[in-house]
Amino acid sequence: MAIKTAGLRPGAVVKVRSRRYLVENVEPPTDARWEQTLAELSCLEDDAQGEHLSVLWEREVDAQVLPQPDWGHLARKGFDAPHIFSAYLHALRWNLVTSTNPRLFQSPHRAGIQIMSYQLEPLKKALQMPRVNLFIADDVGLGKTIEAGLILREMIMRQKVKRILIACPASLVTQWQSEMEARFGLSFVIFDRDYLFNCRRERGYAINPWTTHSQFIVSHSLLRDEQYASPLRDWLKQHPSGSMLVLDEAHHAAPATSSVYAVDSQFTRGMRELTPLFEHRLFLSATPHNGHSNSFSALLAMLDPQRFIRGEQIKDPRLLDQVMVRRLKDELRELVPDLGLPKRDVVQHDISGLPEDAPDLALMRLLTQYRALRDKRLEGSRRSQQTAANLVITTLQKRLFSSIEAFNSTLRVHRKSMEKLAVEAESEVTAALLHA
Structure with a gap:
């Protein structure tokens, strides 16, 4: 031996x-x-x-x-020319400088895309933070995914991030994986039920699947399930440093009501338990504010609990500027005319000369009559019931403006739900008469 x-x-x-x-x-x-x-x-x-x-x-x-590397062959073929060695030395110096200087970036030079100047602003702000607690709330179509990829690549190159979790809606999981791979050379594993099954089959049921890789993409729906969230918390507690959370469509994690301490959704509770375990947090959403200041402050408290408190209104706008990047297309179109962002003009077209029995007009009159009947029936009901009824009518109006087919499909669903409510109400009346 x-x-x-x-x-x-x-x-x-x-x-x-x-x-x-x-x-x-x-x-x-x-x-x-x-x-x-x-x-x-x-x-x-x-x-x-x-x-x-x-x-x-x-x-x-x-x-x-394993055999040790053999350095004996070095310099056997002579030395490099001075200009070659100089280029190598300058490359080393550049990498060292960009690892410590927040004003010099590496990731834009290593991305396989044409980057717009405004997309570097989130990267600049992220590197100025001791820990990344950033909310990218740019308008739709301005490239929040690109901005997030630049930050991820830069943080990896500076060796500040070792473990990354991207949480997004289920419909965007494969899109995130392909864009990170094609544009930034970052390989992410999609964490789903199949991946969990394969890990347990290959490494045993006791394996924590989150320990098998360092870069994951998971859907919002799976993070609501304790079967997936509990091992993730265990993994993060063992490795708190160098972890980063990218929460896409972050507004889904905010409480939906305006009360100070409303009953949170399951996803809100799950994210409130997960976010403190990450050293770095990056939130993405084109609609960060749902109209309720308490809900917005609760979302920001997940992002940066040192600056924001749930239930407290944000009175100092400078606090928000420190953690949020928000640009609209109209603003960028004026500041940077060469971006080529298309301008959307809403033009009203009046349609006249339609006969009184035209299907569109007939449907609109019937829908208006239906709304008047519902409003009259719900006059003495609770405000919440009236609001829900108005929301149903508004949805039907939107579908009618969209197309006859869309209105037809939505009306069918609404009719089935109303028939179900009618049957339930009739059953309750019958039961009450029998017990009387």
Whole structure:
């Protein structure tokens, strides 16, 4: 067995159980009759860096000491020309400077896209923060995904981020994965039910699937499930530093009502438990404010609990400017005319000369009559019921303005729900008469 332990010493790189480890300590056997060398190892793999492992070296089936790099061949072919060495030296200096200077960026030069000047503003603000607590609230179509990718790539290159979680609606999961891979060279694993099943099948049911990779994309719906959220919290508690959360469509995590301490949704409660466990947080939403100041402050408290408190109105706009980047298309169109952003002009076209029995006019008159009947029936009801009824009529009006087909499909759903309510009401009246 002496051959098997040859080269086993602190600092050596070994391969045990199909993974690479760094030897931290070696304790030879105390009794010569038993060949049991205790090796203290630290994992070198990307998905489990630093994880400790203690093994009895001779008892491991595939244990081997990996050969050390041979530096003896250096300079055998001579030295590089001065201009080549100078270019190499300047490249090293540039990388070192950009790792510490927040005014110099690397990620824009390593992205496979044409970047607009305004898209560098979130990156600049993020690098000026000790910890990234940033809310990108740019208008739709201005490239929030690109701005987030620039920040992620820069933070990885500066070695400030080691673990990344992107949470987005289920319909955007594959889009996020493809854009991060194609535009920034970042490989993300989609965490879903299939991935969880494969991890448990390959590594055992006790494995925490969040420890198998360092960059994940997960849908909002799965984060509501404790089966997925609980192991994620355990993973983050073990590795709090160097973690970053990217929450797309962040307004979904805000409470929907205007009361000070409203009953949160399941997703709101889940995100309130998760966000403090991340060192860096990046929120994205084109509609950050839902019209209720208390809901907005609750969302900002998840982003930066040091600056904002749930239930407290934001009276100082400078606090909001420190954590939020908000640009509208109209503003950028005036500031940067060369961007080529199309301008949308709403022009009214009056349609005249339609006969009185035209289907569109007939449907609108019937819908108006239906609304008047509902308003009269709900005159003495609660305000919440009246608001819900008005919302139904407004939705029907929007569908009618869209197309006859859209109005027809929505009206069918509404009719089924009303018939169901009528049947339930009739059943309650019948039951009341029987018990009377």
